[in-house]
Amino acid sequence: MPDETLDLPLIHRVLDSHKEVPGALLPILHAIQHGLGYVPDAAVPEIAHALNLSLAEVRGVISFYHDFRTSPPARHTLRLCRAESCQSRGAEALAAQLREQLGLDDHGTSADGALSLRPVYCLGACACSPALELDGQVHARLTPERLRALVQGCMTEAGA
Numbered sequence: 255m256p257d258e259t260l261d262l263p264l265i266h267r268v269l270d271s272h273k274e275v276p277g278a279l280l281p282i283l284h285a286i287q288h289g290l291g292y293v294p295d296a297a298v299p300e301i302a303h304a305l306n307l308s309l310a311e312v313r314g315v316i317s318f319y320h321d322f323r324t325s326p327p328a329r330h331t332l333r334l335c336r337a338e339s340c341q342s343r344g345a346e347a348l349a350a351q352l353r354e355q356l357g358l359d360d361h362g363t364s365a366d367g368a369l370s371l372r373p374v375y376c377l378g379a380c381a382c383s384p385a386l387e388l389d390g391q392v393h394a395r396l397t398p399e400r401l402r403a404l405v406q407g408c409m410t411e412a413g414a
């Protein structure tokens with residue numbers, strides 16, 4: 255399905271400023287995602303043409319890195335820390351709780367576009383494990399109840 259909102263001028267500006275740089279594909283993808291919030295599939299032919307790559311090569315890189323989104327971002331992004339300190343303080347149980355509460359996998363987005371889950375590997379809050387980042391703000395010393403309340407807040411606001 256064509257993307258009616260594709261911002262071609264932004265994509266062309268990004269391509270023009272990067273295309274002579276060796277190894278430009280990743281910086282280009284990051285710049286497009288920074289500008290649009292995701293990398294639309296309709297941008298792939300533009301990128302492939304500018305870098306003389308195949309569509310499959312560009313799509314392969316996009317799909318290899320979980321940080322690249324191919325659809326508009328959710329209104330909230332929750333990144334639960336899965337690194338060692340948080341793991342030792344119950345992060346896996348919290349991850350299971352999230353999956354059950356939302357019916358999503360670790361990289362999923364709720365159907366209403368309210369919340370995306372992303373794992374992260376250390377937020378620098380190890381002394382206060384387990385921790386997560388919600389929309390850029392770190393929440394530490396998580397409990398199942400606090401996690402449930404944070405998620406509920408995102409979902410309730412979405413339905414308001």
Ligand code: FES
Nearest residue numbers: 335340377379380
């Ligand atoms: S291991 Fe989770 S914040 Fe460092």
